[in-house]
Structures are given as C-alpha cells and as structure tokens.
Amino acid sequence: MTSDLSGLAQAELDYRPRWVEPDLADLWLQRLIADTPWTQPRIRLYGRTFEVPRLVAWYGDPEARYRYSGLVHQPLPWSPLLADIRDRLQQSTGLSLNGVLLNFYRDGQDAMGWHSDDEPELGPEPVVVSLNLGATRRFDLRRKGCSRIEHSLPLEHGSLLVMRGPTQHHWQHQIARTRRVSEPRVNLTFRQIIRESI
Known part of the structure; x- marks a missing residue:
C-alpha cells in the first residue's frame, strides 16, 4: 500500500495536504460539529435495516437532490460557512x-464502507472534492471486482482530495x-x- 497516487491506472486523483491552514481548519471543524443538524439515517442492505455508522448532513442548491443508499436527500440551504x-x-x-455531503466520524468506530460515487446524477465522469477536518483517517482504494486494497492514503487535517475523470467507474474507496x-x-x-436523482 502506498500514498503515491500518481500511477493509479484509470483514475484521476489530486491530493493537496495542508490545503487550509491549521488554525482555520480547527475553527471550521469546531463550528461544523456544533452547528450542523446531524442525522443518522437508517438504510436497508441485503434485507436488513441498520443505522449508518456515522452522522450525515446534505447541503446544496435547491435543485441538488441526491439519492444514495436508497435514500433521497433534500438539500439544506447553504450556511454562510459552507x-x-x-x-x-x-x-x-x-x-x-452545487452540493456537499458532510460526514461526521465521532471516533474510529465510525466508518464508511466500500463504495464508488457513481450515481447517475453525478454525470458520466463524477467529480468529488473531499475536504478533511480533524482526525487523520486512512483512505483505502481497491479496483472494482477485487478485494485487495491497492492504495492507501492518510487524509490529514486540512487536506483536500479531488477525484474526477474515470476514477469512480474503476475504483472503490472506504474509511x-x-x-x-x-x-x-x-x-x-x-x-x-448534473440532474435530479428522482
């Protein structure tokens, strides 16, 4: 496993450590934890219903409705900070x-399972701009159809990871x-x- 993503085939990733200075990142983290109306949705997978292992919130432009894990998320209006x-x-x-999904990992027991951000409303080459605040967590990548982790990257406080191009069609990721x-x-x-999910 390596943090060098330059040679990742059929992917376009750009990792920018320290994209935001630590003091400002600290402030953003504190305000988002305190001010966001967090929810913990229940989803159904393989015939079972359970709570997702983290807290979430979806913000965006009025038309930016987003469906994933079988749920339709209506956007909250942008806060001044967001x-x-x-x-x-x-x-x-x-x-x-035009939209942002906030995930709140309260500690190391909160997680995100293997998935690709390839929903139809994200278009043919989905763009995901991931801003990381707080604890460093390991971001794993594997090829679709494979079980072996091929690359890992520690997502640090204040860092930015941009995924675009064919990445979501060929790769899955997890926390x-x-x-x-x-x-x-x-x-x-x-x-x-790009278009509404419902």
Missing part, C-alpha cells in the same frame, strides 16, 4: 460545485474502522449534481 468554503474550493479547483483513532473527523465531499 458557502464560504465552497467559494474557496471553486476558486482553488476551477470546478462548479475503515480503527481502534487507533479516538478524535472526531468531519469530511465534506462537494459534488456537482
């Missing part, structure tokens, strides 16, 4: 972003549970919703 972060990201990346982490983490994944 609108400011989106403006900074759009200037930095040159991308147009695995770990007993080594007790601190909270908030991950903001900004997206461009």
Whole structure:
C-alpha cells in the first residue's frame, strides 16, 4: 500500500495536504460539529435495516437532490460557512460545485464502507472534492471486482482530495474502522449534481 497516487491506472486523483491552514481548519471543524443538524439515517442492505455508522448532513442548491443508499436527500440551504468554503474550493479547483455531503466520524468506530460515487446524477465522469477536518483517517482504494486494497492514503487535517475523470467507474474507496483513532473527523465531499436523482 502506498500514498503515491500518481500511477493509479484509470483514475484521476489530486491530493493537496495542508490545503487550509491549521488554525482555520480547527475553527471550521469546531463550528461544523456544533452547528450542523446531524442525522443518522437508517438504510436497508441485503434485507436488513441498520443505522449508518456515522452522522450525515446534505447541503446544496435547491435543485441538488441526491439519492444514495436508497435514500433521497433534500438539500439544506447553504450556511454562510459552507458557502464560504465552497467559494474557496471553486476558486482553488476551477470546478462548479452545487452540493456537499458532510460526514461526521465521532471516533474510529465510525466508518464508511466500500463504495464508488457513481450515481447517475453525478454525470458520466463524477467529480468529488473531499475536504478533511480533524482526525487523520486512512483512505483505502481497491479496483472494482477485487478485494485487495491497492492504495492507501492518510487524509490529514486540512487536506483536500479531488477525484474526477474515470476514477469512480474503476475504483472503490472506504474509511475503515480503527481502534487507533479516538478524535472526531468531519469530511465534506462537494459534488456537482448534473440532474435530479428522482
């Protein structure tokens, strides 16, 4: 496993450590944890219903409804803080972003299972701009149809990971549970919703 993503075939990833200075990242983390109306949705997989192992919130433009894991998420209106972060990201990346999924990992026991961000409303080459605040968590990548982790990357406080191009069609990613982490983490994944999911 390696953190060098430059040779990842059929993928386009750009990792930017320390994209935001630590003091500002600390402030954003504190405000987002305190001010976000977090929910813990229940989803149905393989005939069983269970709560997702993290807290979530979906914000965006009014038309940016988003379906994943069988649930339709109606966007909350942009908060001043999230609108400011989106403006900074759009200037930095040159991308147009109209929605953001916030994931709150309260500690190392909160996680995200293997998946690809390849829902139809994200278009033929989905763009995901992932801002990481708080505890460093390991981001694993594996090829679709394979069980072996091929690459891992520690997503650090204040870092940015941009995924685009064919990445979501050929690769899956996860944030695995770990007993080594007790601190909270908030991950903001900004997206461009091309069309409504319902």
